[in-house]
Amino acid sequence: MQMGFYFDQTRCHGCHTCAVACKDWHDIQDEGVDWIRVSTMEDGKYPDVRVFFLVVPCAHCVEPACAEVCPASAITKRAEDGVVVVDQESCLGIDKCNLCKQACLYDAPQFGAAPNAKMQKCNFCLDRLAEGRKPACVDACPMVALDAGPLDELERRYRSTREVTSFTRSAKAKPCLIFKPKMS
Amino acid sequence: MDLAVPPRPKTLKIRGGQSDSSARILSYKIWEAIIQGKAGGHPADIKMMWVLGSNPVNQMPDTNKCHQAFKKLEFVLVHEQYMSATAKFADILLPVNTWMEREDYAAPWLGAPYYAYANKAIDPLGESRSDLEICTELAARLGIQGFNDKTEEEWLRHLIAEMPDIPDYDEFKRKGIHKVQLAEPFVAFKAQIEDPENNPFATPSGKIEIYSQTLADMNDPKIPPIPKYFDAEENWNQPLARRYPLQFISTHFRRRVHAQYDNLPWLRRVEPQALWINPVDAQPRGIKDGDLVKVFNDRGVVMTPAWVTERIMPGVVHLAEGGNYHPDEQGIDRGGNPNVLTSSEPSPLGSNVDNSCLVEVQRA
Incomplete structure (x- = not known):
């Protein structure tokens, strides 16, 4: 099975509740560490302006580039659900290696400010998943713009695309994110 | 005591208060x-200020004038949890607890048919007390008789017992919410609609007044009897705009409640406090997105990053309200507080109209 995320760009209004809920659930104290990132794009000129938001957690790629380049084999893809996880004990740390950070197209590997900080990233809220709950970002979204679950189920449920403004799908890595884009 | 104003009417009650003056000052x-006191025609020479449940240094217009005023006061008492802009002026700062550390109930705005009970989440931290406890103990020490003889819980039980909508205090507290079952759907002004003759509105005509004779009788061109557009006191088409050509506005911000929560790193990261400026205005000033800019007028100077965006009209700049006031040694605010720039001049009828003023912006 392969888990994935669905993002409805037509519903998102850029409130960042997903990002704050993520930090709260995982108790991330490091400033500058974002397991889920919200970006804002503008299109047009005043007064004909359109605004787009893009929410990107770890894409839990089918062929994760981060895992491929990790010299310590600290990054692995779980067989049972396709979730990409990092073993911080094995991670060499940012002072010695930043190959995963360079390899990922979606900025998923994150490092705190501490000396030789170990890689951390979205783990699909595995603790919640074990209890049959959705990730914290999904449950927190007040606009119901996010969903998560088995990727094939998401694709069946939502009329979606695999690319959206500012998100280019890597044919090699096969990110497990699907979108409902806002039309320009 | 020379009151210089009429005595307090019976309708203006202050529990435990002994002054019989009706003196009031438009906020x-x-x-x-x-600053001016009686010499400036105001009703009193104010010596002290006691601030609770509020952060006026941050949230009232014209921060630098406020700064002058606070320096003139002989004594300032503040209840706070944080070293807010106002708390920094306190001679005595009393630790007040938060709404999460005390019990309360809330009725929704505009009379929606439910009530919420706010059970406390934790016991008060440290030596903090509620506003009521602080005031009760101070009243005893200041010799004010009969200020308060009830605990907070006794007050809540007393107030809720007097409300016919809520049948049982303990049940309400346990459930946290009480929904009022209405016999029929609520219609605003139902009595006036069904029988206007016998149910007049409390106006001179007994009707909802779009044209107000009361206002017309004031005979002031700035107080029209019908709703009418007026330019802002400081407007782009005035001579002042030659020096300060940008119309400055300030709106609420999604990551704060007014000045509250500005100090939270997670929320600061969501969106930095920044001056919205259109590329049409940014480019001739050499301002690029993210540049530190100086926003100023005769009242003050704010240094804040610029956000160059098409989402703001050319000629207009925007800085969200509630940015926490952090003046440097030169008195330049580094916290992005719009009130450093806003005017405390009220509208002709005394409303707050500080949302719009004129400024200039330069790259810092």
Whole structure:
């Protein structure tokens, strides 16, 4: 099975509740560490302006580039659900290696400010998943713009695309994110 | 005591208060009243200020005038949890607890048919007390008799017992919410609609007044009897705009409640406090997205990053309200507080109209 995320760009209004809920659930104290990132794009000129938001957690790629380049084999893809996880004990740390950070197209590997900080990233809220709950970002979204679950189920449920403004799908890595884009 | 104003009417009650003066000051004139006192025609020479449940240094217009006023006061008492802009002026700072550390109930705005009970989440931290406990103990020490003889829980039980909508205090507290079952759907002004003759509105005509004779009788061109557009007191088409050509506005911000929560790193990261400026205005000033800029007028200077965006009209700049006031040694605010720039001049009828003023912006 392969888990994935669905993002409805037509519903998102850029409130960042997903990002704050993520930090709260995982108790991330490091400033500058974002397991889920919200970006804002503008299109047009005043007064004909359109605004787009893009929410990107770890894409839990089918062929994760981060895992491929990790010299310590600290990054692995779980067989049972396709979730990409990092073993911080094995991670060499940012002072010695930043190959995963360079390899990922979606900025998923994150490092705190501490000396030789170990890689951390979205783990699909595995603790919640074990209890049959959705990730914290999904449950927190007040606009119901996010969903998560088995990727094939998401694709069946939502009329979606695999690319959206500012998100280019890597044919090699096969990110497990699907979108409902806002039309320009 | 020379009151210089009429005695307090019976309708203006202050529990435990002994002054019989009816003296009042329009809140927007409070800084002037403190600075000028009776000599400036204000009803009193104000010596002390006691601030609770509020952060006026941050949230009232014209911060620098406020700064002057606070320096003139002989004594300032503040209840706070944080070293807010106002708390920094306190001679005595009393630790007040938060709404998460005390019990309360809330009725929704505009009379929606439910009530919420706010059970406390934790016991008060440290030596903090509620506003009521602080005031009760101070009243005893200041010799004010009969100020308060009830605990907070006794007050809540007393107030809720008097409300016919809520049948049982303990049940309400346990459930946290009480929904009022209405016999029929609520219709605003139902009595006036069904029988206007016998149910007049409390106006001179007994009707909802779009044209107000009361206002017409004031005979002031700035107080029209019908709703009418007026330019802002400081407007782009005035001579002042030659020096300060940008119309400055300030709106609420999604990551704060007014000045509250500005100090939370997670929320600061969501969106930095920044001046919205259109590329049409940014480019001739050499301002690029993210540049530190100086926003200023005769009242003050704010240094804040610029956000160059098409989402703001050319000629207009925007800085969200509630940015926490952090003046440097030169008195330049580094916290992005719009009130450093806003005017405390009220509208002709005394409303707050500080949302719009004129400024200039330069790259810092």
